[in-house]
Amino acid sequence: MKMTNYIIRRLLLIIPVLIGVSIIIFIILSLFSPEQRAAVFVTDVKQLRNIQSVIKKHGLDAPIYVQYFRWIVEVLHGNLGWSKTAERPVLDAFFYFLPNTIELGLFSAPLIILIGIYLGETSAVYRDKPIDHLSRIFAIVGWSLPSFWLGLMLLMIFYGYFSGLLPPEALGVQASLVVKSGNFVRFTRINTIDALLNRRWWIFLDALRHLILPVITLTIIDCAMVMRIMRSSMLEAMGKGYIITARAKGADERTVIKKHARRNAMIPVVTVSGYLFAMLMSGVVITETIFDRKGLGWWWARAAIQLDIPAVLGAVLFNGILFVLTNLIVDLLYAYFDPRVRLG
Amino acid sequence: MSPELLQKKEKIRKRLEPRIKELKFSLSRIKKSPLSMVGLCIILFFAIIALLAPVIAPPKYPYDPYRIPRYGYSATPKPPSWEHPFGTTEGQYDIFYGVIWGTRTAFRIGFMVVGSIMVIGIILGSLSGYYGGIIDEIIMRIVDTFMSIPTLILAMALVTALGHSLDKVMIALIIVGWPSYARLIRGDILSVREETYIEAARATGVSDFGIIFKHILPNAIYPLLIMASLDIGAMVLTAAALSFLGLGAPIGYADWGQMISFARNWIIGPPGKPLAYWYTVTIPGIFILLFVLGWNLLGDAFRDILDPKLRRK
Numbered sequence: 001m002k003m004t005n006y007i008i009r010r011l012l013l014i015i016p017v018l019i020g021v022s023i024i025i026f027i028i029l030s031l032f033s034p035e036q037r038a039a040v041f042v043t044d045v046k047q048l049r050n051i052q053s054v055i056k057k058h059g060l061d062a063p064i065y066v067q068y069f070r071w072i073v074e075v076l077h078g079n080l081g082w083s084k085t086a087e088r089p090v091l092d093a094f095f096y097f098l099p100n101t102i103e104l105g106l107f108s109a110p111l112i113i114l115i116g117i118y119l120g121e122t123s124a125v126y127r128d129k130p131i132d133h134l135s136r137i138f139a140i141v142g143w144s145l146p147s148f149w150l151g152l153m154l155l156m157i158f159y160g161y162f163s164g165l166l167p168p169e170a171l172g173v174q175a176s177l178v179v180k181s182g183n184f185v186r187f188t189r190i191n192t193i194d195a196l197l198n199r200r201w202w203i204f205l206d207a208l209r210h211l212i213l214p215v216i217t218l219t220i221i222d223c224a225m226v227m228r229i230m231r232s233s234m235l236e237a238m239g240k241g242y243i244i245t246a247r248a249k250g251a252d253e254r255t256v257i258k259k260h261a262r263r264n265a266m267i268p269v270v271t272v273s274g275y276l277f278a279m280l281m282s283g284v285v286i287t288e289t290i291f292d293r294k295g296l297g298w299w300w301a302r303a304a305i306q307l308d309i310p311a312v313l314g315a316v317l318f319n320g321i322l323f324v325l326t327n328l329i330v331d332l333l334y335a336y337f338d339p340r341v342r343l344g
Numbered sequence: 345m346s347p348e349l350l351q352k353k354e355k356i357r358k359r360l361e362p363r364i365k366e367l368k369f370s371l372s373r374i375k376k377s378p379l380s381m382v383g384l385c386i387i388l389f390f391a392i393i394a395l396l397a398p399v400i401a402p403p404k405y406p407y408d409p410y411r412i413p414r415y416g417y418s419a420t421p422k423p424p425s426w427e428h429p430f431g432t433t434e435g436q437y438d439i440f441y442g443v444i445w446g447t448r449t450a451f452r453i454g455f456m457v458v459g460s461i462m463v464i465g466i467i468l469g470s471l472s473g474y475y476g477g478i479i480d481e482i483i484m485r486i487v488d489t490f491m492s493i494p495t496l497i498l499a500m501a502l503v504t505a506l507g508h509s510l511d512k513v514m515i516a517l518i519i520v521g522w523p524s525y526a527r528l529i530r531g532d533i534l535s536v537r538e539e540t541y542i543e544a545a546r547a548t549g550v551s552d553f554g555i556i557f558k559h560i561l562p563n564a565i566y567p568l569l570i571m572a573s574l575d576i577g578a579m580v581l582t583a584a585a586l587s588f589l590g591l592g593a594p595i596g597y598a599d600w601g602q603m604i605s606f607a608r609n610w611i612i613g614p615p616g617k618p619l620a621y622w623y624t625v626t627i628p629g630i631f632i633l634l635f636v637l638g639w640n641l642l643g644d645a646f647r648d649i650l651d652p653k654l655r656r657k
Contacts, residue, residue: 020489024498031505140644144636146581148588149604149629152611160612161619282496286585290608304500305590312501316493323492 006335014324021320022075025313026068032309034060040081040310041074043089048082080317081310085302090314093299099189100170100295101284106190107211108218109280115219116226117269123227124234124265125257135227142224147283151217151290158213166213168291175206214287222279226269234265270334274327281319373649380645386638394447401444410445410598412437421610421624431623433606437596439623443631445598449510450635453583454576457517462572464518465525470556472526473533484530487523495520495582503591510599513583513592521579528571532564566646573643577636584632600635603628 029037038054047054055061059070074080078091086093119139123132158166171179171191178184178200179191187197192211195204237243238261246260285297292298296315303311374380393400403409415428416436424431430439472483490498502516533556536542545559586592587601595602604625613620 016485017488017492020485021492024489024493025501028501028505140640141633141637144577144581144633144640146584146588146601146604146629146632146636148585148601149625149632152604152608152625153629156611156619156622156625163618278492278494282494285496285500285589289589300497300500301589304504307504309504312504315497316501319494319497320489320492323494327492 003335007332010328010331010335014328017324018320021317021324022072023068025316026071028316029071029309029313030064030067036307036309039084039308040071040313041079042082043079045082045084045087075317080314083299083303083308083311083314085306085308085311086299090310093311094296094314094318097294097296097299100191100293101288101297103170103190103192103207103211104214104218104284104288104293104295105280108215108222109276111215111219112223112276112280113226113269116223117230117266119223120227120230120269121234121257121262121265124231124238127235136231139224139227142220145221147217147221147286148290150220151213151287154213154217155290166209168210168213168293170207170210170293170295171203172206172210175203178203210291210293214291214293217287217290218280218283221283222276225272225276225279229268229272230265233268234261237261237265240264267334267338270330273330274323277326278319278323281322370649374645377645377649379641380649383638383641383643383645386634387642390447390451390635390638393444394451397444397448401441403445410449412442412445412596412598414438414596421607421621423620424623430627433603433624434610435596435606437603437606439603439627442598442603443600443628446600446603446628446631447635449593449597449599450580450632453510453514453517454580454639457514457521457579457583458572458576460518461521461525461575462568464522466529466561466568468522469526469529470533470560473530474537474552474556474560480530483526487527490520490523491527496585499582499586500589500591503586508591508594510583510587510593510597513586516586517579517582521575525568525571528567529561529564532567533560536560536563570643570646573639573646577639577643580639581632581636600628600632604632 029040034055035051037060038051038058039048041058041060042048042054058074059066062070080090082088083090083093086096088096119135123135126132154166155168159168170176179186179194184194184198184200184203187194191207192204195201195207243256243260246256251260281297284295285301287293288295288297289301296318299311300315302308303315374384398409404413405411414436415432415438418436419434421434422428422432422436428438428440430443433439433442468483472480498520499513499516502519503512506512506515537560542555542559545555550558583592584599584601584604587599588605590605593599593602607621607624607628610621610624612618
């Protein structure tokens with residue numbers, strides 16, 4: 001019963017944030033002129049030829065609160081406007097670009113978390129030893145690296161110097177011809193997974209080859225945060241009473257670290273995974289732009305340059321929702337596993 | 345000297361003594377930590393470059409020193425030479441000039457943005473924590489909302505709306521950055537609001553303003569400084585990313601991020617010489633990396649040295 005109460009309370013907390021996000025988007029929207037705003041309301045490029053009628057139809061010269069409610073109704077109906085950079089409605093474009101971004105996240109998120117946790121733990125266990133200093137330096141340099149510069153340097157070396165070893169874009173010319181052809185079934189539109197399902201191993205390897213550099217870039221930049229949090233929470237956990245108890249009972253050092261310290265130390269890492277997702281999305285904008293992978297980030301960066309307002313505002317909305325949802329899931333899992341949260 | 349004046353001097357000395365002692369202690373800790381010394385040296389190095397920019401790289405257009413001089417209009421970059429120590433990038437912009445004056449741009453972005461968000465964060469965070477109730481509720485919901493959108497993406501949306509320029513980038517970063525400061529200050533105020541020394545101050549008739557600024561904030565200043573130092577690096581990095589995407593500084597403006605975007609088409613050299621244009625991307629990138637690294641090292645060391653909970657250990 002307590003758990004149900006907690007879930008309801010937690011779900012209600014989402015509402016103010018989502019309303020807040022919608023207000024932010026609307027405020028940004030109202031910085032534009034009615035002519036520019038019209039694009040947010042249309043679903044077809046033909047409607048844009050007669051802007052005055054769009055303005056009239058959607059009341060873009062009405063008082064601001066009326067406009068806000070009309071806009072919310074449109075959004076709730078799934079109409080986010082026409083994206084001129086993608087040449088399709090924003091919602092369609094979103095699903096069009098999503099697979100490439102999911103693929104990137106699918107490969108980099110586990111690496112970021114595993115490497116971050118491993119480095120953080122090792123560095124806490126061997127505190128003030130060379131390995132600790134080394135991984136701390138790695139973390140602080142990773143934290144300071146401009147992701148766009150790192151990506152370009154990697155391209156310069158692995159695409160330029162080792163002529164074409166690890167190329168940009170999502171697929172090679174030949175592979176993308178096959179992928180677009182009729183006898184390749186697109187189950188998920190995620191290249192690597194589709195290639196496996198179609199049993200085209202060489203396409204899988206080709207997709208993988210194109211993934212390596214963007215994944216490395218994202219991992220180096222983002223695992224610093226996980227490492228930092230893991231290190232400090234591991235240090236804290238190692239000083240707790242239950243560790244002394246475990247040692248006193250004669251447990252060997254590996255069991256103490258693995259079973260007692262690590263499990264407790266990982267809680268703060270799980271708590272920040274919402275922020276990790278947010279950081280990953282920021283990173284995706286840069287990496288996809290550099291490596292010319294046509295995913296969400298690539299689209300948003302182009303949209304921002306070309307004043308494609310509906311696409312940019314759609315990006316804000318999507319990221320707000322993603323953040324709220326990941327935090328919700330994290331909190332619910334947290335409450336499920338830790339009775340102190342749900343009963344407290 | 346009259347006895348009155350001596351007495352006054354003694355009084356001031358007594359009042360300042362504990363603070364001087366603490367400052368000396370902090371300085372001695374900074375000296376002992378090699379990483380913070382490295383950070384400090386990097387920042388000083390950049391500060392000297394920024395101050396001496398007109399001497400190191402005399403401007404060609406004195407009325408507009410941030411405009412990078414061009415030496416021709418050919419697209420192909422030219423390698424380092426005696427005349428252009430770091431070479432020229434796409435469009436024959438002098439890289440040396442660009443990175444030197446870009447240091448000033450970086451400091452300006454860092455100080456302006458972080459200074460502003462500190463002020464806004466302190467004001468809103470104090471209001472929120474000290475008065476509580478409905479004010480707190482409203483401000484904190486706004487903070488939650490802002491913190492639910494990734495910095496770069498919200499900044500991109502704001503710059504799209506405000507227009508593409510360096511000033512607009514700074515405004516966007518200020519709008520995006522203040523919430524974490526407000527939250528930090530609010531938390532500090534909540535934790536000390538019920539302390540007896542605050543109650544005592546209130547009982548002796550100190551105003552709300554006086555309590556916040558004289559009794560609460562000095563206790564919260566160190567975490568704030570740590571965050572500010574780390575944020576100068578982070579904000580310069582985000583601004584550079586926006587410039588790189590083409591949303592920041594106008595073309596030809598001395599800005600590190602933009603100089604890297606110039607280099608984007610020159611990652612790979614002509615056949616047989618794949619690294620021919622290495623200088624166009626490597627040099628501005630190293631400047632950004634070192635600048636941000638300096639502030640991060642300093643902030644990280646501050647965390648261990650200045651945090652009252654950790655410093656005496």
